[in-house]
Amino acid sequence: MTISLSRLSRLSQPCPMPTPTTDATLAVLYDDLDSEQGRVCYDYFPVCPNASGVGMGDGSCFVVEWEDRVHFNGANFTDGVTFEVVLYQGGNILYQYADVDHEDPAFSNGLEAMVGIEDEVADGTYMLEYQSCAGTITNDLAIL
Helix, strand or coil: CCCCHHHCCCCCCCCCCCCCCCCCEEEEEECCECCCCCEEEEEEECCCCCCHHHCCCCCCEEEEEEEEECECCCCCCCCCEEEEEEEECCCCEEEEEEECCCCCCCCHHHCCCEEEEECCCCCCCCEEEEEECCCCCCCCEEEC
């Protein structure tokens, strides 16, 4: 598997999925996030912490976390969102949202974001969309 962190945040996200620009995408919170504020961290765990607590056994996992990422709309926002994706050895994927409240309610709870998964085929044959610009993502939500 190859993961490109440069493709994880783009301006002018499309709603709804599928689109020609979302092929082979894990849309954890596909939104206009400022790439210069907050941080993105990732790590591989040979034995995934807390995996048995969510029914994933004792295998390895890869975690990517977006921490305190503010919305990019030209304003000087300081209140960012924090969320992560966990890729488990057995193929399961977990999206977790710690804080999805921006200081402007127009951007909170994924109101302008896509959340889902799309395969690498350009026509979007295989896709699972959880929400598309609906504002249904809440703090402490987990999607498996």
